[in-house]
Amino acid sequence: MSAIQTFPLGPLQTNCYLLANQGQALVVDPGGAPDPVLRFASSNNLQIREILNTHLHFDHLYGNQALHLATKAPIRVPEKDVPLLASGLGSGNYMGLPKVDSYEYETISAGDTEFIGLQCRVLHTPGHSPGSLSYYFPDLNAVFVGDVLFAGSIGRTDFFGGDMETLLNAVRSQLFTLPQETIVYPGHGPATTVREEQLTNPYFED
Template identity: 80%
Template sequence: MPSVHTFPLGPLQTNCYLVANGEEALVVDPGGAPDAVLGFAASNNLQIRLILNTHLHFDHLYGNQALHAATKAPIRVPEKDVPLLASGIGGGNYMGMPKVEPFAYEPINEGELTLIGLKCRALFTPGHSPGSLSFYFPELGAVFVGDVLFAGSIGRTDFFGGDLETLLDAVRSRLFILPPETVVYPGHGPATTIEEEKRTNPFFEE
C-alpha cells in the first residue's frame, strides 16, 4: 500500500513529505536538511526517485540540492514559479533567512503524470505564488497543496506574485472539487480534509 510520511524541516518547520510505493519513494518540498528523510528511506529500503516542489519559495527549497546530491533524484518544479529563483523569496537571503543552495531542475506544468508508479494530477493553484502546483494522488486519496490551503486558513498573498482572489478561486475550482474525503497535506501545520475545509474554513464562508 502506498503511504505518506511527514518530516517538518528547516527554519520555518516546513512539512516535507515522503510518499512511498513499494520500494520507491518521492519527496515533496524538502525545506531543510534532509537527514531524517534519508535515514527513514534507508531504514525502510526505499529508493528516492523524485523530488517535487509545490512552489518556489525559499522555505520549501532548502533541502533540494542536498537531497539530490544524496540520491541523484531529479528535482521537478512549477514552471511558472521559476522566475522567483532569481529573487529573495525564491533564492533565500530574505527576511534574515539563509540563501538556498542552487540546484538543477526540470520544469513541469499542470496535467496528468505517473510518478513512482502512481497516477498523479498536477493542479494549477496560484495565488500564494504565481505558479504553485498541487499534486493530487487519487490512489492515495491525498493532495499536497504547498501553502495554498491550511487547516482552517489559507496561504499569505502579500509576497510577489500573490493575489487573494486568485488563491480563493484556485481552491474553490481545483481543490474543492476533489472527493470530500481527500486528505490535504499542507506546507505547514496539520493535515486536514477537503470536506473539513469546505465546511469550516472561514475564508470560504458564503
C-alpha cells in the same frame, strides 16, 4: 509503514512529505536538511526517485540540492514560478534567513502524469505564488498543496505574484472539486480534508 510520512524541516518547520510505493519513494518540498528523510528511506529500503516542489519560495527549497546529491533524483519545479528564483523569495537571503543552495531542476506544469507507479494529477493552484502546483494522488486519497490551503486558513497573498482572489478561486475550482474525503497535506501545520475546509474554513464561508 504508512505510504505517507511527514518531516517538518528547516527554519520555518516546513512540512516535507515522503510518499512510498513498492520500494520507491518521492519527496515533496524538502524545506531543510534532508537527513531524517534519508534515514527513513534507508531504514525502510526505499529508493527516492523524485523530488517535487509545490512552489518556489525559499522555505520549501532548502533541502533540494542535498537531497538530489544524495539520491540523484531529479528536482521538478513549477514552470510558472521559475522567475521567483531570481529574487530573495526563491533564493533565500530573505528576512535574515540562509541562502538556498543552488540546484538544477526540470520544470513541470499542470496535467496528468505518473510518479513511482502512482497516478498523479498536477493542479495549477496560483494565488500564493504565480505557478503554485498541487499534487493529487487518487490512489492515496491525498493532495499536497504547499501554502495555498491550511487547516482553517489559507496562504499569504502579499508576496510578489500573490493575489487573494486568484487563490480563493484556485482552491474552489481545483481543490474543492476533489472527493470530499481527500486528505489535504499543507506546507505547514496539520493535515485536514477537503470536506473539513469546505465546511469550516472561514475564508470560504460564502
